[in-house]
Amino acid sequence: MLVLSFTRAMDHKQAADLFSDYLDGEIAPGSKADLETHLSACIQCRTELESFRRAVGSLGRLKRNAPPAFLTGIQKQIHARSRGRFFARRWMLFGRIPFEWVSLTMIVAMLLYYVIVLQGAPTTVNPAP
Amino acid sequence: MSLGERLLVGRLKQRDEAAFNEMVRLYGDKVFNLVYRMIGNRAEAEDVAQEVFVTVFKSIDTFRSEAKLSTWLLRIASNHCKNRIKYLARRTTSPGGLDGEPEEAMADRGRALVQGHIDRPDALLEAAELEELMQNAVAALDEEHRLLIVLRDVEELSYQEITDITGLAEGTVKSRLHRARMALKDLLARNTR
Numbered sequence: 001m002l003v004l005s006f007t008r009a010m011d012h013k014q015a016a017d018l019f020s021d022y023l024d025g026e027i028a029p030g031s032k033a034d035l036e037t038h039l040s041a042c043i044q045c046r047t048e049l050e051s052f053r054r055a056v057g058s059l060g061r062l063k064r065n066a067p068p069a070f071l072t073g074i075q076k077q078i079h080a081r082s083r084g085r086f087f088a089r090r091w092m093l094f095g096r097i098p099f100e101w102v103s104l105t106m107i108v109a110m111l112l113y114y115v116i117v118l119q120g121a122p123t124t125v126n127p128a129p
Numbered sequence: 130m131s132l133g134e135r136l137l138v139g140r141l142k143q144r145d146e147a148a149f150n151e152m153v154r155l156y157g158d159k160v161f162n163l164v165y166r167m168i169g170n171r172a173e174a175e176d177v178a179q180e181v182f183v184t185v186f187k188s189i190d191t192f193r194s195e196a197k198l199s200t201w202l203l204r205i206a207s208n209h210c211k212n213r214i215k216y217l218a219r220r221t222t223s224p225g226g227l228d229g230e231p232e233e234a235m236a237d238r239g240r241a242l243v244q245g246h247i248d249r250p251d252a253l254l255e256a257a258e259l260e261e262l263m264q265n266a267v268a269a270l271d272e273e274h275r276l277l278i279v280l281r282d283v284e285e286l287s288y289q290e291i292t293d294i295t296g297l298a299e300g301t302v303k304s305r306l307h308r309a310r311m312a313l314k315d316l317l318a319r320n321t322r
Contacts, residue, residue: 066161
């Protein structure tokens, strides 16, 4: 009679709702006791739990390694997209300096030359005859 | 993030090719498996998984070290999967995709599954059939459920890692994962009848 009152306390749906927590070991002690009491008296839920456990347990075997040429494929893609410059060390190759920086440097250099050399040079005025 | 991972990220940000190769060796199988189980087609999965690593290298400077590198990689992988699934759906390709798999790949499926455990041909075939059955059931789940199943039950990640990857709250992950597992159980029961 006591068992019957426990099975009534938890129905099949309530029991099934606890399957994941039960399997993951994350079920609260009180709920675990209630579920185990229900399972001991309910063959339908025991069968369901076993199917559930088998389904979830089999998933761990779905492991597939990357194909052998996987790394080579990625390297090729990166080299192709970066025109071989992706892995080069920064600033070691002239080609890695952005074009905008080169242009800006040139403009600054020309300005400096203009200011210092051309503007700074003493102007000579020819005396009137 | 561990010290080793921190150093690896530092080298990646320096565009060190050896570090890149090391990253692919460390996480390539995990990324490929996630993508393969999400998309279900080997050739597409290889393409997407490669694209994941290309993206990683393009955006490594944006990686913030408070997250785990593997978590960040898997988040990128799951986003790429979502995009490819949408693209394939527009092309009306079969979502399962295993039917398009080359024979060679079909043959090695059983080998990969049971490496080191089974050497009898009949057992090998049985293992390959079981994998196909499982893969078909996983492929029949909706995309969100599939991702959670793969992350938790195939890749065996913690709930914390899953919340970092998906951006969902832990409670949401748990309740959706439970629904996904129940749906998978029902699918397997229907398919094995």
